[in-house]
Amino acid sequence: MKIALPFFCFYILASSHVYGDVPEIIVTKASEEVLPPGPFTKADCSLGVEKDGSTCEAYIRVYKWSDAEKKCVKAIYGGCNPTKNNFRTKEDCVKTATPVCTD
Numbered sequence: 040m041k042i043a044l045p046f047f048c049f050y051i052l053a054s055s056h057v058y059g060d061v062p063e064i065i066v067t068k069a070s071e072e073v074l075p076p077g078p079f080t081k082a083d084c085s086l087g088v089e090k091d092g093s094t095c096e097a098y099i100r101v102y103k104w105s106d107a108e109k110k111c112v113k114a115i116y117g118g119c120n121p122t123k124n125n126f127r128t129k130e131d132c133v134k135t136a137t138p139v140c141t142d
Contacts, residue, residue: 079123084140086122088114095119102126104136111136 085106089095097118104124105112111132116125126132 079135079139081139081142083123084136086124088116088122088125090120090122093117093120102129102132104132104140106140109141 084104086103088101088103095117097116099116099118101114101116102111103114103126104110111126111129114125124136126135
């Protein structure tokens with residue numbers, strides 16, 4: 040195993056000289072999904088992180104308000120059709136959802 044990694048690196052470098060340059064990998068920020076307009080409301084507290092019927096297959100860790108647990112919890116977001124109950128950080132979830140959902 041220790042020999043395999045250096046050999047693989049050498050192979051990549053050597054093949055770039057034989058077959059041309061190794062292609063440059065460009066990383067760009069993913070496009071932001073547009074959330075429904077308006078403020079976070081009591082009706083949003085019971086929503087999942089994406090609209091029903093979404094078929095996106097990303098695996099993005101987010102936070103959402105859980106009506107059952109009465110707190111912000113971790114969730115998995117598929118990458119499209121977000122609801123307002125979809126927060127990138129726990130702090131954003133707590134700040135936005137807790138005052139609305141605990142009334």
